Amino acid sequence: MNRVPWIAAAAALLGASGLGLAEAYAAASGLPAWTADVGARSVPSEGRSFPAVDFGAANDGVTLSTAAIQRAIDACAGAGGGVVTFSPGTYLTGSIYLKSNVHLRVDAGVTLLGVPDDAAYPRLPTRVAGIEMVWPSGLINVDGQTNVKISGAGTIDGQGKFWWDKYRALRKTYEPRGLRWAADYDCERARLIVIYKSADVTLQGLHLRRSGFWTVQVCYDEHVTVDGVTISDNGGPSTDGVDVDSSRRVLVQNCMIENNDDCICIKSGRDFDGLRVARPTEYVVIRGNTTLHGGGIISFGSETSGGIRHIVAYDDTGIGTAEGIRFKSARTRGGYIEDVLIRDVKMQNVPLPFTFTLDWNPAFSYAVIPAGMAAVPDYWKVMATPVEPAARGLCAIRGITIEGVVATGARRIFTAEGLPEKPLENVRWKDITVQARQAGSIEYARDWTMENVRFETSNGEPVSISHCENVPAPVIVKSVSAAGAAGAPSG
Numbered sequence: 001m002n003r004v005p006w007i008a009a010a011a012a013l014l015g016a017s018g019l020g021l022a023e024a025y026a027a028a029s030g031l032p033a034w035t036a037d038v039g040a041r042s043v044p045s046e047g048r049s050f051p052a053v054d055f056g057a058a059n060d061g062v063t064l065s066t067a068a069i070q071r072a073i074d075a076c077a078g079a080g081g082g083v084v085t086f087s088p089g090t091y092l093t094g095s096i097y098l099k100s101n102v103h104l105r106v107d108a109g110v111t112l113l114g115v116p117d118d119a120a121y122p123r124l125p126t127r128v129a130g131i132e133m134v135w136p137s138g139l140i141n142v143d144g145q146t147n148v149k150i151s152g153a154g155t156i157d158g159q160g161k162f163w164w165d166k167y168r169a170l171r172k173t174y175e176p177r178g179l180r181w182a183a184d185y186d187c188e189r190a191r192l193i194v195i196y197k198s199a200d201v202t203l204q205g206l207h208l209r210r211s212g213f214w215t216v217q218v219c220y221d222e223h224v225t226v227d228g229v230t231i232s233d234n235g236g237p238s239t240d241g242v243d244v245d246s247s248r249r250v251l252v253q254n255c256m257i258e259n260n261d262d263c264i265c266i267k268s269g270r271d272f273d274g275l276r277v278a279r280p281t282e283y284v285v286i287r288g289n290t291t292l293h294g295g296g297i298i299s300f301g302s303e304t305s306g307g308i309r310h311i312v313a314y315d316d317t318g319i320g321t322a323e324g325i326r327f328k329s330a331r332t333r334g335g336y337i338e339d340v341l342i343r344d345v346k347m348q349n350v351p352l353p354f355t356f357t358l359d360w361n362p363a364f365s366y367a368v369i370p371a372g373m374a375a376v377p378d379y380w381k382v383m384a385t386p387v388e389p390a391a392r393g394l395c396a397i398r399g400i401t402i403e404g405v406v407a408t409g410a411r412r413i414f415t416a417e418g419l420p421e422k423p424l425e426n427v428r429w430k431d432i433t434v435q436a437r438q439a440g441s442i443e444y445a446r447d448w449t450m451e452n453v454r455f456e457t458s459n460g461e462p463v464s465i466s467h468c469e470n471v472p473a474p475v476i477v478k479s480v481s482a483a484g485a486a487g488a489p490s491g
Contacts, residue, residue, distance in 0.1 A: 032341070035312050038285045039225035039251030040202045043149045044103040047082035050075055052091070059089025061113060066094040066120065069112075076102045081147075086110040086154075094120025095137040095190075100145045106154035106206060114139045114190065114212070116162030121190045127219050127245065129184055130270025130303035132277065133379045138194035138217070142201050151204040156192060163189035163212030164236030178370050180363040184238060185379060189213035199223050209233040215259065219245040220279065226252045234259035241294065243267055246279040246306050255289045263291035263321060266311060267303040271332045271367075272385040274305025275392065280335075281306070286313035296326035297345070302360045304335035304395045314343040324353035325402060329395035330365035331358070331419075332387045336396040347407035353434060354402070356416040356424050358395055394422040403430035410436035413455055414463055418444030423469070429453050435479065439463040445471050 026036045053059065055075065056068035069084075073096060076082045081101025088109035094117065098104055106112060114120075121136035124143070128135045139158055142148050167187045174183045192211035195201050199222045207230045208215050215231050218224050224247065231241045241257035244250050245267040257263040268274065268281045291297045297318035300308055318324055324347050327337060347353055359365075367383035369376055387393035397418070407413075413436045418424040424445040432453040439455050441464035442448075453474040455463075460478025465471055 031312055031314075032310070034283050034310065035285050038249045038283055039223060040200045041223050042147050042200045043202050044081050044083070044101045044147055046103070048076070048079055050079075050082055050084045052084060052086050057086070057091055059087055059091055061090030061092055061111075063092060064094070064115060064120075065091045066096060066115075069093055069096050073097070073099055073102055073104070093139070095122055095139060095141060097137075097141045097143060098145060098148050098150070101147050103149040103151070104140070106150070106152035106156065108153035110152070110154035112139070112154070112156045114158040114192075116159045118188065123188075126194065126196060127269075130267065130305065131185065131273050131379055131383060133185070136188050136190050138191040140193045142195045142198045144197045145201070146199045148198065148200070149202040149204070150193070151202065151206065153205055153207075155207040155209065157209050158190060158192045158211040160189075160210040160212040160234065160236050160239065163187075167237055178368065181365070181367045181383070182380060184364070185383070186377075189238070191215070191217055193217070195219070195221050195224060197221065201225070202227070204228055206230070207232070210236075211239050212236070213238050214240040214243050216242045217245060218243065218247050218250055221247040221250070223249045224251070226250075226255065228254045229256075231255065231257045231259055236260060240265055241291070244281055244284055245303070246277065246281055248281070248283050250284045252284070252286045253288045256292075257289065257294060258292040259294045261295045262299040262326070263294040263297055264289060265296070265299040266308050267301065268306030268308055268335060270303045270305055271334075271383065271393070272387055273382050274303060275334050275387065277306060279306045281308050282310045284311045286311070286316060288315045290317045290319065291321045292319055294321050296323040297321050297347070297350070298342070299323070299326040299328065300337050300340070301328040301395070302330055302333060302365065304329045304333045304337060307335045308337045309339045311340045312343075313341070313345070317346045317348075318350045319348045321347075321350050322352065323355050324350045324407065325355075327356045327397055327400075328360040329358050329397070330360050330362075331390075332366060332393040333395050334387060334393045336398070338396065338399040340400045342400075342402045342405075344404040347405070347410070349409035350407060351411040352415055353405070353407045353410050353436075354414055354416065356397060356418065358397070358417070358419045358422060391421070394419065396422065396425070398425035400426070401428045401430070402432065403428075405432045405434070407434040407436070410434055412436065412438050412440040413457075414440035414442050416440075416442040416445060420444055420467065429474070432474070439474070439476055441466070442471060443467055445469075448472065450474050
């Protein structure tokens with residue numbers, strides 16, 4: 001993004017119109033006006049300091065300090081708010097629960113280390129991968145609170161290998177029985193940070209590593225900021241970076257993310273249960289982030305049941321990420337993805353820059369309880385409840401704008417597959433330059449536009465366009481210098 005002219009224009013608007021800085025920037029940049037009203041609106045006052053060591057927390061990395069840290073948090077909240085701090089060292093802990101008006105500050109030299117013990121993570125009502133159910137708490141929890149901050153240059157380490165190994169072992173027993181779809185729910189893995197049914201929460205500047213499951217889940221929230229967070233060392237399955245789940249007015253910016261699944265993902269519920277809740281994710285800004293290893297720079301879905309709308313992403317970069325802009329849903333999800341603006345994204349060695357599918361990962365997406373199994377968990381029954389009529393299970397993808405993207409070292413530019421009964425509609429492409437091995441394919445799409453879209457490919461062959469209506473072909477130039485990435489897409 002060319003910031004300098006926009007800053008000058010914003011300054012002019014600021015002086016001439018009386019707009020606030022955020023509103024002036026949005027107006028000058030051509031972004032929707034609502035983008036000026038995302039993220040936390042307040043942070044706790046610094047107030048009194050409550051050192052965790054004063055409440056019995058040990059910084060030796062061996063002594064379990066869960067209760068002591070919780071005592072510090074509760075005392076801080078009871079005093080009307082303030083800051084919970086830590087002396088340098090490593091603090092072994094299970095689940096802790098932040099309270100309104102509390103700032104948990106994890107400074108440089110401090111590590112909060114998750115204890116690898118299921119019993120240390122109490123099971124509470126929550127939502128997991130689109131289904132409401134009882135599941136283990138996260139390591140750090142903000143549940144039903146307001147005006148909370150978690151920040152610092154320190155580290156929160158989930159010691160996730162304990163849960164990664166547990167999950168892989170369970171998968172080996174479940175898949176031969178046709179239960180791939182149940183594995184992620186039955187294997188209860190601790191998330192790192194869960195922000196749930198809360199408002200005005202800020203997560204800033206931390207190093208988050210080795211999560212047992214999703215790293216940061218923002219679920220049923222309003223006005224949340226995730227800023228300048230580094231996520232790394234997440235080699236295990238399902239270690240998503242930041243998941244924004246049926247939430248509103250969220251800002252994700254300036255993060256560096258490396259993991260083993262989607263890097264930044266927008267979600268809104270799964271199948272029958274997600275359609276029952278019917279809560280969209282909306283008014284989300286994603287800007288200035290860099291993703292490395294992971295499933296997708298920005299992913300939408302596969303949990304789409306509550307709907308996803310009013311999303312703006314700009315100035316984001318992917319380096320070696322398996323996929324770039326990723327849209328995924330399934331035949332039983334329903335919902336929609338609409339009014340999405342993606343602008344000024346750079347991709348380097350991202351094998352699949354643009355992917356769309358409405359029949360994603362059938363072994364995971366479609367829950368079928370094997371015949372003869374009677375004593376099953378209630379959530380299995382919920383997951384296996386049919387979505388009726390069947391047309392209600394089809395996700396509508398429409399009204400998407402992607403512009404100002406430059407990608408090099410790709411393998412296959414388009415992997416776009418709608419459905420005969422639900423084509424991909426109204427996708428606008430502008431100022432796109434991609435260098436790749438091949439152009440790829442578009443199937444079951446309608447009313448796309450392409451303005452200044454240029455692909456350089458090794459073979460010079462056109463995009464394969466089939467079962468489409470009013471979908472023009474981009475310009476293809478054969479280039480012997482077009483390099484393809486060797487990576488494989490993530491599931």
